[in-house]
Amino acid sequence: MNHPIWHNIHPDFRFNGASYTNDELIALGKELVNTDEAYQVHIGQFLLDWLSDKSIVEVSTSGSTGTPKIIELRKEHMVNSALATGAYFQLEPRQKALLCLPLTGIAGKMMLIRAMVLGLHLDAVEPSSKPLQENKTYDFAAMVPLQVQNSIDQLSQIRKLIIGGAPVDTKLRYILRDSSVEAFETYGMTETITHIAVKKTNHKPSEYFETLSGVTIQTDDRGCLVIDAPKISDAEVVTNDLVEINGENQFKWLGRYDSIINSGGIKLFPEKIEEKLAPLIRERFFLAGLPDETLGQKLVLVVEGEPYNEQDLLQSIKSLPSISKYEVPKQVYFVKTFTETATQKINRTKTLERIT
Known part of the structure; x- marks a missing residue:
């Protein structure tokens, strides 16, 4: 056999x-x-x-x-x-x-x-x-x-x-x-x-x-x-x-495909923008689109940890030569601890639900 x-x-x-x-x-x-x-x-x-x-x-x-x-x-x-x-x-x-x-x-x-x-x-x-x-x-x-x-x-x-x-x-x-x-x-x-x-x-x-x-x-x-x-x-x-x-x-x-952000008719790929921001931000973070009356969706940055100066962070992002004006987040949210999946990946959906 x-x-x-x-x-x-x-x-x-x-x-x-x-x-x-x-x-x-x-x-x-x-x-x-x-x-x-x-x-x-x-x-x-x-x-x-x-x-x-x-x-x-x-x-x-x-x-x-x-x-x-x-x-x-x-x-x-x-x-x-x-x-x-x-x-x-x-x-x-x-x-x-x-x-x-x-x-x-x-x-x-x-x-x-x-x-x-x-x-x-x-x-x-x-x-x-x-x-x-x-x-x-x-x-x-x-x-x-x-x-x-x-x-x-x-x-x-x-x-x-x-x-x-x-x-x-x-x-x-x-x-x-x-x-x-x-x-x-x-x-x-x-x-x-x-x-x-x-x-x-x-x-x-x-x-x-x-x-x-x-x-x-x-x-x-x-x-x-x-x-x-x-x-x-x-x-x-x-x-x-x-x-x-x-x-x-x-x-x-x-x-x-399901994370593309359409902000004022501009298609933004959050994962690609995250690559550009990675050298700048020590903490875990991700980008997402939230509803906006004017733009349809606005780009936001979600950072894990205690809050620090949002304006300084946004100014540093604007100074990056690889970042276009459309790729600068409109707002920064700080979340003490991200929600994770069973395999320790960031659960973006569940984390976003905690700030919206």
Whole structure:
């Protein structure tokens, strides 16, 4: 009897330094679900789920662009995604990888799957804002921008780093410029089983994402990205991401279709303006459009933390050479603590509801 493809654990796979047969991994899963550490419980639960005969995995979307929902992903597609990542980044068996993301989301799950499929030696640590331990080096790791920012002095411990979960802003790109790590920003979502495209963030950075093998892209009549990737999704994935396509396998991300602000007939892309403001504002922030009798929508800046001088901040923004007069916020709001999604992304909608 043939085993399901997801039961084919690579013989070189190591988890925290130890090798495991399938039965031993199941035993490890049962052991981990009874520990006191939540992150270990999640690893254990996923190991048991992955090594079952069930052909699908239920995963929750992040909720950063809408209400979180449970979707079903085929395990065969998840294996294909792992293989595509391995091919793109030229990952080899026995190379060392770091799992520092929670397994409650697709990104953490896929790091474990990549290790099992590709035969990586995986260290799993408790997810934190500064996950790297001293004297540990890795060939491959995945982090969210906050982890990268807090680990900047240790990034030489990683050879190749993928960054996802939120856009890499101008400030972080600048910080990464002189780091020895090869850093890549990823584009993807739960529906595409993490990334389907990546772009270099440092060492000859690119403004275009490049798709992985087996991914075809086009735009719909709104100018939004449509992804055809039969090895990881049975249907086309229609996004709300406005893009500019370059050739057959590259695109530039412009912003979210559903976050465009129409202010007095001028279309503003908040994400692109946020990139320009990132070097100026230390705190977390975002831009949004609020109803305005004259303009239809007015551009506002929402900053996390205690209030400080709004006029000084607006004057500094006006002084930026890259900012047009239409991109200067009409008003600044300060919110002590942003509302977040379950995966620690800023929930813009819920945060805005608190100031309107």
